[in-house]
Structure formats: C-alpha cells, structure tokens
Amino acid sequence: MARGGAAAGHRRRGTGRALESVTGPRPQRAALLDRVIHERMRLGIVSALAVSETLTFNELKRLMKTSDGNLSVHARRLEEAHYVQCLKSFDGRVPRTRYRLTDTGRRALERYLDHMEALIRTMRDR
Numbered sequence: 001m002a003r004g005g006a007a008a009g010h011r012r013r014g015t016g017r018a019l020e021s022v023t024g025p026r027p028q029r030a031a032l033l034d035r036v037i038h039e040r041m042r043l044g045i046v047s048a049l050a051v052s053e054t055l056t057f058n059e060l061k062r063l064m065k066t067s068d069g070n071l072s073v074h075a076r077r078l079e080e081a082h083y084v085q086c087l088k089s090f091d092g093r094v095p096r097t098r099y100r101l102t103d104t105g106r107r108a109l110e111r112y113l114d115h116m117e118a119l120i121r122t123m124r125d126r
Contacts, residue, residue: 036081037112041066041074046083046109049101054087057097075099083108 037043044064048055055063061071078084083105087098101109 033115034108034112036077036083037108039074041070042078043112045071045074045078045099046101046105049084049099050106050109054098054100057099060099078105081105081108 037046041064045060048060048063057068057071057075060075061068064071075084075086079086081104082102084099085102087100089096089098
C-alpha cells in the first residue's frame with residue numbers, strides 16, 4: 001500500500017470523522033462499515049489490486065487461494081460497486097481477463113482502512 005501512504009504511516013483525510021463514527025452508538029458504527037469491502041475475499045482482492053496496476057484472473061486466483069467460481073462471484077460484486085474494472089482481451093485466440101482497482105475503489109479502500117484504524121485506536125484507548 002505504499003502508493004496510498006498507509007504502509008508509510010501517513011495520516012489520511014477523514015480519519016477524525018472515522019474516529020467520531022466509531023465512538024457513537026453500536027448500530028451506527030456497524031452501518032458505516034463498507035460491507036462490500038469488509039468481506040474477507042473482497043478485501044483481499046481490493047488490497048492486492050491496490051499494490052498492482054492490474055492482475056489477471058489466474059494471478060488473483062493464486063494469490064487468494066480460491067476457486068474460479070468463488071473469485072468470479074466476488075470480483076463481480078466489486079465490479080457492480082464500481083470498485084474494480086474487468087478488462088477482457090485476447091492473446092491470439094486465448095481470452096485474457098485482467099482486473100484493476102478504480103479510483104472509486106481506491107477511495108473506498110482508504111475510507112475502510114481509516115474506519116478500521118479508528119476502531120483499533122478506540123479499542124486500545126479503553
């Protein structure tokens with residue numbers, strides 16, 4: 001995540017709002033969590049794409065240690081949310097599928113990470 005600054009420990013905009021949101025009533029905190037990214041497989045896909053310009057379907061499948069069907073379902077959900085873009089092409093007659101993180105997806109991941117960091121800080125301060 002060096003590009004987004006999270007690995008370097010840089011503070012991102014919105015952190016204060018995230019902290020305020022996690023100190024409110026419990027139902028309010030849960031409602032603010034991005035359920036699309038929060039699912040383990042989708043978080044893995046988005047995180048992998050955050051550090052690579054593009055990844056092929058097979059590269060993601062190997063990284064995530066999952067089946068074709070499982071990856072397809074989660075990648076489609078991320079596409080529907082406009083977090084990833086699916087790029088289809090042919091290498092000769094062989095179809096190639098590549099994925100890339102969209103700007104919307106990168107912003108959603110940063111918001112999600114801000115929210116998680118705020119939760120961790122809140123719990124440690126107790």
